[in-house]
Amino acid sequence: MKLGAFGVFLMLYQVEAASLWCYGSEGYHTITPLTSPLGLLDSPFNVNLGTVIFTFGFNGKVNGTETLAVVGAYMEYKKDNPINFILLEWEKEAVCDITYGPIIKYLSRGIHNAKKIGCLLGDALMELSEHGLDLDKVHLIGHSLGAHLMGHAGKRTQQKGTQLKRITGLDPAGPLFTDPIKLVRGLERTDAFFVDVLHTNPQQLGTSNNIGDVDIWVNCDLEYQPGCSESKVACSHLQSAIYFAESVNYPSSLPAVSAESCHDWSNGDYNNSDILFLGIPYNSQAKGDFFLRTNLKSPYGKGIDGIHP
Secondary structure: OOOOHHHHHHOOOOOOOOOOEEEEEHHHHHEOOOOHHHHHHHHOOOOOOEEEEEOOOOOOOOHHHHHHHHHHHHHHHHHOOOOOOEEOOHHHHHHOOOOHHHHHHHHHHHHHHHHHHHHHHHHHHHHHOOOOHHHHEEEEEOOOOOOOOHHHHHHHHHOOOOOOOEEEEOOOHHHHHEOOEEEOOOOHHHEEEEEEEOOEEOOOOOOOOOOOOOEEEEEOOOOOOOOOOOOOOOOOHHHHHHHHHHHHOOOOOEEEEEOOOHHHHOOOOOOEEEEEEEEOOOOOOOOOOEOOOOOOOOOOOOOOHOOOO
C-alpha cells in the first residue's frame, strides 16, 4: 500500500506512550500502559465500582487547566463516593516537538493519534470487561480533541459488540470536525447509549454542530465566555471543563433549559419544565438543545436562575 508523502509524515511522528493513571486516595495514582490494561488490576482499580475516564485534547497536559480542574473535582467526589477515576495520559501523542506550527501538528499528529489512542482505549475496555469490568458503569469524558478520542473508543467497543453507556464531550474540537468543512469523523451521538455535549466555544476551537443526544450551550449569545476575551485564545474553550468540574460536586448548581435555538432562549421562548443539570447525574431520555447562563467567576453556577437569559 502506498502511503504518499503525508502518510509517511504521519508515521514519522507517531509514538506509543499513552497510559492510564488510576487515582487512589489523596491524589496517589498508579500508571499502567494503555496497551497493557490488565495492569490496572494490581492498582487501586476495583472492577466492581463505576469507572470514570477523562482525557484532555490537542496540546493538553496532565497539569493543564482543564485536567487539574476535572481531576481535582473527582478527587473531592471520591471522598464520599467510591468510584474508579482514571486519567488517560497521551501528552506525547497529542503534541509534537517539530517546528511546523500548531496547524501542521494538529493535522499530522493530533487528529490521527486521537483516533489511534481512542481505538486502543476501546480495546483496553473490552479486555478489562473480560476480567469483570461492567461497561454499563463506564463514563468516558473528553475535552476538545479528547472528546473525539472518546468517540473512537465508543466506536471500537461497538465494533466488538458492546455499546458504552455514556460519553461526555467537553467542547469537542471544531476544526475539520464541523460542517461545512467536516473532513473527519469524531464524537457522534451513536458512540454510546447516551452522549451529552457541552459547548462553550462554538465556531472557533469547539464544534458548532449538534453531535449529542443532548447538546448544552453555555452563554450561547456571547462571543466569549464571561471572564474571557479575544486575547485569551483558549479561555472559552477551556471553560467547558471548568464548568463541568464545578458540577461534579455541586450537582444542582448548573441547570440548563430546553429551547429550539439560542435565539429562542435569548428571547425568552423556552420550556421551564424541561430542565437538566450538568454533571454526573443524567436523564438518558433527554434529547435536544439546552441552554444556561453562568456567573462571571467561580462559583459559576447560578442555580435555577441560570436557566434564564
